[in-house]
Amino acid sequence: MGILEVENLYYKYPDGTEALNGINFKAEKGEMVALLGPNGAGKSTLFLHFNGILKPYKGNVLVKGKPIKYNSKSLLEVRKTVGIVFQNSDDQLFAPTVKQDVAFGPLNLGLSKEEVEKRVKEALKAVGMEQFENKPPHHLSGGQKKRVAIAGILAMEPEVIVLDEPTAGLDPIGASHIMKLLYNLNKKGITIIISTHDVDLVPIYANKVYIMSEGQIIKEGEPKVVFNDSEIIRKANLRLPRVAHLIEILNREDNVPIKMGYTIGEVRRNLKKYFEGHCDIE
Ligand code: ADP
Numbered sequence: 001m002g003i004l005e006v007e008n009l010y011y012k013y014p015d016g017t018e019a020l021n022g023i024n025f026k027a028e029k030g031e032m033v034a035l036l037g038p039n040g041a042g043k044s045t046l047f048l049h050f051n052g053i054l055k056p057y058k059g060n061v062l063v064k065g066k067p068i069k070y071n072s073k074s075l076l077e078v079r080k081t082v083g084i085v086f087q088n089s090d091d092q093l094f095a096p097t098v099k100q101d102v103a104f105g106p107l108n109l110g111l112s113k114e115e116v117e118k119r120v121k122e123a124l125k126a127v128g129m130e131q132f133e134n135k136p137p138h139h140l141s142g143g144q145k146k147r148v149a150i151a152g153i154l155a156m157e158p159e160v161i162v163l164d165e166p167t168a169g170l171d172p173i174g175a176s177h178i179m180k181l182l183y184n185l186n187k188k189g190i191t192i193i194i195s196t197h198d199v200d201l202v203p204i205y206a207n208k209v210y211i212m213s214e215g216q217i218i219k220e221g222e223p224k225v226v227f228n229d230s231e232i233i234r235k236a237n238l239r240l241p242r243v244a245h246l247i248e249i250l251n252r253e254d255n256v257p258i259k260m261g262y263t264i265g266e267v268r269r270n271l272k273k274y275f276e277g278h279c280d281i282e
Pocket of ligand 1: 013014015017018019037038039040041042043044045046
C-alpha cells in the first residue's frame with residue numbers, strides 16, 4: 001500500500017479542458033518522487049488532487065489506503081497527512097510576519113499556544129530561517145520565501161510534502177539548497193513529491209520518476225530507467241542531465257564506450273573505470 005495513491009484519475013476544468021486523462025500514481029512511504037513533463041501536461045492539476053483541493057470526476061485519490069471522501073472531516077484528516085507547497089510562494093504567504101505565517105496552519109488545527117510556538121520554532125529551524133521570524137515575508141528573497149512556505153507546511157507535521165516546482169525562479173545555489181533541504185526532510189522519513197524541470201537535480205535526489213504528457217503518465221521508474229528512454233524524453237520536451245549528455249556524445253560521436261551515468265558521481269566512477277591504468281583521476 002502506498003502512502004499516497006491515485007487510481008484512474010480524470011479531471012476536467014469548468015471550461016471543458018480535460019487536464020487529467022486516467023492517471024495512476026503511487027508514492028510509497030519514505031520515497032522521494034519527481035514528476036516531470038512539459039508545461040500544460042497537468043502536473044499542477046494532479047498535485048491539487050493530492051490533498052483534495054480539486055475533486056476528480058472519475059477515479060480515486062487514496063491517502064494511507066483510504067479514498068478521500070471530500071467532506072470536511074475527511075479533508076481535514078487528509079490535510080494533516082499531505083501538505084502542499086505551491087509554485088508561487090506569494091500564493092502561500094500572507095501574514096504580517098514569518099512567525100505568524102508559519103503559525104497559521106497549526107493554530108487552525110486548534111493546538112495549544114505552547115504547542116504552536118514549539119512547532120513554529122522547530123519548523124523555522126529545520127529550514128534555516130529562525131533569525132527571520134519577525135520579518136514580513138514580502139521582504140524576503142525567492143529562496144527565503146520558499147523556505148518559509150516549506151516551514152508553514154512542516155509545522156503541520158505532515159507525512160507527505162508535495163511541492164510544485166520548488167526550484168523554479170531560484171538561482172542555482174538557491175535551487176540546490178532547497179533540494180538539499182528536501183533531501184534532509186526525506187531522510188527524516190517525510191515522503192517528498194516534487195514537480196520540476198530541473199533534470200540535472202532529479203537523478204541526484206529522486207528514487208522514482210514519473211513523466212507526464214497531455215494529462216497522462218507516459219513513463220515511470222528509477223531515474224536511470226526513465227532517462228534511458230530517449231523517445232519519451234523527447235516527447236516530454238525534456239533533455240538528459242548534462243553529464244549524461246556528455247557520455248552520450250562520447251559514445252556516439254567518438255566511439256568511446258564509457259558506461260552511461262546520470263549524476264556527476266556515477267559518471268566520475270564510470271570514467272575512472274574506463275581510464276583505469278591510463279590516467280589518474282583522484
Ligand atoms: P502543468 O502544471 O504541467 O504546467 P497544469 O496542470 O497547470 O499543467 O495544466 C494542465 C492543463 O489544464 C493545461 O491545458 C492548462 O491550460 C489547463 N488549466 C490549468 N488550470 C486551468 C483552469 N483554472 N481553467 C482551465 N484550464 C486550466
